[in-house]
Amino acid sequence: MNAMTRLSVTAVSAAATLALAIGATTLATPANADPVSLEPAMSASATPAPTTGPTTPAPTPTVSTPGTPTPTTTSPAPKPPKKAKKKGKAKISNYKRLTKRAKKVALKVRSGWASIKSIGGWRAGSRYSGDHPAGRAIDVMIPSWKKNKNLGYSIAKYFAKHAKKYKIHYVIYRQKIWTTQNPRWRSMADRGGATANHFDHVHISVKR
Structure with missing residues (x-):
């Protein structure tokens, strides 16, 4: 074998050896292997380290409630002065059944003599x-x-004096009578009692 031939055989052998080495390396490392990470992977179960230093608490929400008014002390209002009681007017029995002239006399008595309570x-x-x-x-x-008795006389004499104005027929008081036909006071016969003899009341009759 000449020198050229030996060189060719040596070159082929080297190429084959290199090919085998490359193939072995390829088989040792899988094609889908992830590239090597330069940083260590963190485990999913790892707990982050607590933060040190002062922490600001979350603000507490303020709830607005309606305020309760402060009670004020006030003095009671002064009571109005009591009104003076009016004197009661005389009650006139069966007033509606009186004639117009008799009503006029009764109303005059009630308005002119406050102490009279019954007519x-x-x-x-x-x-x-x-x-x-x-x-x-x-x-x-x-x-x-x-x-x-003076109260009774004041009423009896008033209507005797104003007989024309009130159309008076006659007036009787304390067993005495005054008439328009004989305008003077004269005694009457005893009828047997204070009421029958008109001691407790003045009787006044008007004309028709």
Whole structure:
């Protein structure tokens, strides 16, 4: 074998040896292997290190509630002064059944003599005349009549004096009578009692 031939055989052998070495290296490293990471992988179960240093607590939300007003102490309002009680007016019995003239006399008594509390008006029967059943007479009752005779006289004499204005027929008080036909006071017969003799009331009759 000449020198050229030996060189060719040597070259082929070297090439084959190199090819085998490369193949062995390729088989040792899988084609799908991940490249080597320069940083170590962190395990999924690893817990991060706690942060050191002061921490600011989360702000607590402020809940707005309606405020309760502070009670104020006030003095009670002064009570208004009591009104003076009005004097009661005389009650007129069966007023609606009186004639117009008799009503006028009764109202005058009630307005002119506040101490009078009761005035008799119409009534169904009368022993001595028909003036009460006709609605033409009133009886002015005198309170505490035994000591208030002057009150009765003031009423009796007033209507005798103003007989024309009020169309008076006659007036009787304390067993005395005054009439328009005989305008003077004169005594009457005893009828048997204080009421029958008109000591406790003034009787006033008006004309028709």
